[in-house]
Amino acid sequence: MTTDVEAPTPPKKDEERPESFLSLFLRNLWSANTVTVTALSILLALVIGAVLMVVSDSTVLSKFSYFTARPSDALTASWDLISAAYADLFRGAIFDPAAVQAWFDGTGTWQAAFNPISETLTYAAPLVFTGLAVAIAFRGGLFNIGGQGQAVIGCVTSAVAGFAFGLPPVINLVVALLFGILGGALWGFVPGLLKARTGAHEVITTIMLNYTATLFLSWLILQKGVQDPNRTDAISKTVDASAQLPAMPSPLRVHLGIVLAVLAVIGISWLINRSAFGFELRAVGVNPPAARTAGMSVARTYTLLMVVSGALAGLGGAVQVLGTADKLTPQVAGNIGFDGLLVALLGRNKPWGTLFAAILYGALRAGGNLMQADVGISLELVTVVQALIVIFIAAPALIKAIFQLRAARSARLGTSMAKGW
Amino acid sequence: MANDHIDITVEPGEVHALLGENGAGKSTLMNQLYGLLQPDEGEILVNGEAKVFRSPRDAIAAGIGMVHQHFMLVPVFTVADNIALGAEDVRGGPLGILDRRRMRRDVLATSQKYGLPIDPDALVENLPVGAQQRVEIVKALIRDVDLLILDEPTAVLTPQETDELLGVMRSLAETGKSIVFITHKLREVKAIADRITVIRRGRTVGTASPDTSEDELAALMVGREVSLEVTKGAAEPGREVLKVRGLVVDDDRGVRAVDGIDLDVRAGEVLGIAGVQGNGQTELVEAIMGLRAATAGTMQLDNEDLGALSTKKILQSGVGYIPEDRSLDGVVKEFSVAENLVLDMYDRPPYGNAVRLNPKAIADNAAERVTQFDIRTSSAESAVGTLSGGNQQKVVVAREMSRPLRLMIASQPTRGVDVGSIEFIHNQIVHERDNGTAVLVVSSELDEVVGLADRIAVMYRGRILATVSPGMPREEIGLLMAGITGADEEEGTK
Numbered sequence: 001m002t003t004d005v006e007a008p009t010p011p012k013k014d015e016e017r018p019e020s021f022l023s024l025f026l027r028n029l030w031s032a033n034t035v036t037v038t039a040l041s042i043l044l045a046l047v048i049g050a051v052l053m054v055v056s057d058s059t060v061l062s063k064f065s066y067f068t069a070r071p072s073d074a075l076t077a078s079w080d081l082i083s084a085a086y087a088d089l090f091r092g093a094i095f096d097p098a099a100v101q102a103w104f105d106g107t108g109t110w111q112a113a114f115n116p117i118s119e120t121l122t123y124a125a126p127l128v129f130t131g132l133a134v135a136i137a138f139r140g141g142l143f144n145i146g147g148q149g150q151a152v153i154g155c156v157t158s159a160v161a162g163f164a165f166g167l168p169p170v171i172n173l174v175v176a177l178l179f180g181i182l183g184g185a186l187w188g189f190v191p192g193l194l195k196a197r198t199g200a201h202e203v204i205t206t207i208m209l210n211y212t213a214t215l216f217l218s219w220l221i222l223q224k225g226v227q228d229p230n231r232t233d234a235i236s237k238t239v240d241a242s243a244q245l246p247a248m249p250s251p252l253r254v255h256l257g258i259v260l261a262v263l264a265v266i267g268i269s270w271l272i273n274r275s276a277f278g279f280e281l282r283a284v285g286v287n288p289p290a291a292r293t294a295g296m297s298v299a300r301t302y303t304l305l306m307v308v309s310g311a312l313a314g315l316g317g318a319v320q321v322l323g324t325a326d327k328l329t330p331q332v333a334g335n336i337g338f339d340g341l342l343v344a345l346l347g348r349n350k351p352w353g354t355l356f357a358a359i360l361y362g363a364l365r366a367g368g369n370l371m372q373a374d375v376g377i378s379l380e381l382v383t384v385v386q387a388l389i390v391i392f393i394a395a396p397a398l399i400k401a402i403f404q405l406r407a408a409r410s411a412r413l414g415t416s417m418a419k420g421w
Numbered sequence: 422m423a424n425d426h427i428d429i430t431v432e433p434g435e436v437h438a439l440l441g442e443n444g445a446g447k448s449t450l451m452n453q454l455y456g457l458l459q460p461d462e463g464e465i466l467v468n469g470e471a472k473v474f475r476s477p478r479d480a481i482a483a484g485i486g487m488v489h490q491h492f493m494l495v496p497v498f499t500v501a502d503n504i505a506l507g508a509e510d511v512r513g514g515p516l517g518i519l520d521r522r523r524m525r526r527d528v529l530a531t532s533q534k535y536g537l538p539i540d541p542d543a544l545v546e547n548l549p550v551g552a553q554q555r556v557e558i559v560k561a562l563i564r565d566v567d568l569l570i571l572d573e574p575t576a577v578l579t580p581q582e583t584d585e586l587l588g589v590m591r592s593l594a595e596t597g598k599s600i601v602f603i604t605h606k607l608r609e610v611k612a613i614a615d616r617i618t619v620i621r622r623g624r625t626v627g628t629a630s631p632d633t634s635e636d637e638l639a640a641l642m643v644g645r646e647v648s649l650e651v652t653k654g655a656a657e658p659g660r661e662v663l664k665v666r667g668l669v670v671d672d673d674r675g676v677r678a679v680d681g682i683d684l685d686v687r688a689g690e691v692l693g694i695a696g697v698q699g700n701g702q703t704e705l706v707e708a709i710m711g712l713r714a715a716t717a718g719t720m721q722l723d724n725e726d727l728g729a730l731s732t733k734k735i736l737q738s739g740v741g742y743i744p745e746d747r748s749l750d751g752v753v754k755e756f757s758v759a760e761n762l763v764l765d766m767y768d769r770p771p772y773g774n775a776v777r778l779n780p781k782a783i784a785d786n787a788a789e790r791v792t793q794f795d796i797r798t799s800s801a802e803s804a805v806g807t808l809s810g811g812n813q814q815k816v817v818v819a820r821e822m823s824r825p826l827r828l829m830i831a832s833q834p835t836r837g838v839d840v841g842s843i844e845f846i847h848n849q850i851v852h853e854r855d856n857g858t859a860v861l862v863v864s865s866e867l868d869e870v871v872g873l874a875d876r877i878a879v880m881y882r883g884r885i886l887a888t889v890s891p892g893m894p895r896e897e898i899g900l901l902m903a904g905i906t907g908a909d910e911e912e913g914t915k
Binding site: 274277283287291295 | 732734736749756760767778
């Protein structure tokens with residue numbers, strides 16, 4: 001594993017050489033460094049996504065039946081489809097030129113202009129937390145598959161705290177967030193303790209606790225005092241307005257969660273690189289015997305690390321429920337825990353990398369919504385593209401071979417999650 | 422560049438020693454002969470014919486075999502299966518059944534032919550290191566090689582096993598096989614080699630005959646005069662710093678490893694523990710360091726009970742520890758030199774506290790130690806894994822000696838370390854003794870114990886057989902190491 005500091009590593013620059021910065025930059029650009037591989041993975045995934053769009057669209061496909069007679073028909077149709085779809089992806093995720101134009105012309109609102117970016121950040125916020133949870137655990141040598149369960153428990157505890165206590169404003173929100181943190185921390189503490197005391201593998205225990213958490217949520221929602229008294233289906237009471245994360249004016253959905261997420265990134269980055277606990281967890285992560293010989297307690301580090309990891313995932317759940325969902329449903333946590341695994345992988349287990357990866361995931365999700373509504377391409381395609389990106393990143397040798405990249409100067413680029421079992 | 426225009430010729434029936442420090446390029450050279458690396462320039466001639474080796478398969482076909490420093494065996498397979506691996510006898514085409522009986526017979530035949538006793542049905546994981554090495558050698562011989570490359574074969578062996586191996590090499594050479602023996606141990610080179618090629622920084626710096634003196638060979642290897650003797654004044658022993666009484670420790674399998682040991686280490690003296698690897702030294706040291714629970718007995722550091730303390734507390738109360746397995750226990754390879762230099766002090770001022778680190782103090786400390794201990798690294802931020810073994814060990818030594826110590830425990834302090842660094846590390850240990858620290862040195866290299874120690878405790882099967890003076894003849898200490906005490910037994914160890 002890598003041990004250097006956070007931030008997506010820019011192409012390695014070497015000061016000693018008399019070469020100009022530009023020529024070095026260009027030379028290193030086409031080497032298998034982290035940034036290049038990530039960018040090419042995304043590109044390749046989008047290309048394959050394009051092929052899938054064409055193949056799954058019957059109208060376009062029918063034009064291919066007379067491809068030899070009039071190739072232009074098929075090619076034009078394919079191009080139209082692909083460009084429309086990816087333009088939607090962009091418009092839905094980053095900004096819509098038409099809406100911005102309308103805002104300047106005075107015919108549209110500024111909210112409409114900022115809506116895409118708001119959507120992206122809304123989807124990204126909980127993923128930052130669950131991604132950080134996986135990343136920090138991995139730096140300490142633990143494969144926390146339980147982000148989902150920890151996030152679900154975080155949803156439950158924060159939502160219940162949010163509608164049950166009726167505390168004054170501000171305090172209500174803080175207490176609800178703290179409950180989310182505590183719930184997730186508890187759900188992380190259990191596998192951490194089991195690992196430290198009995199050596200039970202955290203992959204097994206956290207997967208089991210995922211089921212436990214999800215089923216507990218389904219049961220809890222239907223209980224008296226939790227279920228919305230006006231409903232018969234599985235929906236809980238709504239979180240008090242004072243316990244919800246402050247958001248931008250409607251229809252924008254982006255809320256304080258993304259700010260908390262950035263703060264969490266800064267905090268975790270400090271924790272890993274600058275704190276005594278971070279030193280311990282990094283040492284335990286790569287060489288437990290040496291850590292033990294140097295007097296560190298490996299068992300204590302594992303337990304504490306799972307508590308921190310669980311707390312982050314729990315906070316992710318809290319942000320989800322207090323920021324967007326505002327009530328519990330069986331699907332309230334969606335897939336944020338599992339997506340956190342992929343976000344951490346994409347971000348190479350580094351805090352800032354995780355932040356950018358989460359935003360990318362949020363962008364794909366937000367853009368995918370528009371793509372589905374507008375061109376009628378299923379949202380599942382976005383999931384496929386997300387999965388492909390991760391596959392290519394997990395197997396950098398593949399990207400290296402396809403694009404004939406030079407070997408990176410620093411041999412850091414390994415398969416980043418190959419360990420852990 | 423690891424190899425810079427090297428010429429080397431190996432004759433049939435010759436034991437050719439390739440001598441050089443760690444990182445001199447010996448292994449790189451041999452990996453080219455074995456097809457693991459391709460040379461950028463130059464050619465390889467086998468019996469006068471130019472050959473290109475793209476993989477070990479080509480090399481084996483040309484009659485070249487190699488036994489690596491780290492064995493390439495599957496622990497859960499039997500000896501015969503391991504030897505057959507890659508060249509299995511199969512009846513009935515590629516999907517046919519393994520001809521286990523014939524494989525076993527061939528293994529037995531080869532092992533008898535060359536006098537290498539191995540049990541074809543034993544599981545490799547149950548074999549001692551010396552026997553595993555014989556399996557590797559048979560594995561090469563069964564493929565009918567003419568040239569056998571042995572990469573640092575004695576690094577993992579006990580003195581007895583080393584003697585056995587040298588005998589095997591001699592008898593193989595007599596059957597007409599050529600042997601390339603890669604090593605940095607001068608004594609072995611002089612004992613076995615017909616010719617010696619010395620490599621330094623990727624170049625051949627000389628060819629020597631075995632009657633060249635050890636000092637001359639060492640000077641060729643290192644490029645300057647080195648002293649192989651440890652120079653030290655008389656010890657001035659003070660109070661008893663470490664007192665061990667009736668210590669009993671079990672190993673990982675629950676077998677008694679340390680069986681009632683009494684030990685005293687006094688301030689200002691070096692107590693050496695001699696003994697063949699695996700006679701309980703590891704467990705003894707781990708028990709003192711709090712890394713392994715003692716079953717019975719007491720350990721006291723200046724009247725303070727060590728048994729009740731955690732490893733962290735023991736380290737903090739002025740005990741320095743150089744663990745025997747450097748890469749596993751001594752350093753975190755992925756960590757920088759600077760981080761490794763504070764690996765057991767990161768949470769103490771000035772390097773940090775329970776909450777945060779102090780990067781500036783850590784960097785300053787690194788800059789100072791790198792100069793003081795002559796650690797050869799491109800920067801204090803380089804990962805320790807990129808350093809040579811000797812320099813990694815210097816990092817460990819520097820770390821442990823950079824705080825005031827009452828007791829210093831050095832386990833195999835120079836294992837896998839080059840000659841130049843050995844001299845340096847030995848001097849540091851003597852220096853620590855002269856500062857009034859009690860020093861416990863554990864080593865399976867008798868020369869090292871004799872050179873460093875003021876008193877020698879010989880350990881055999883978990884007990885201390887005798888405590889002798891380093892002036893005692895080597896042979897007699899050797900006998901003690903083999904468990905022979907009385908003067909009535911005269912058969913010796915060889």
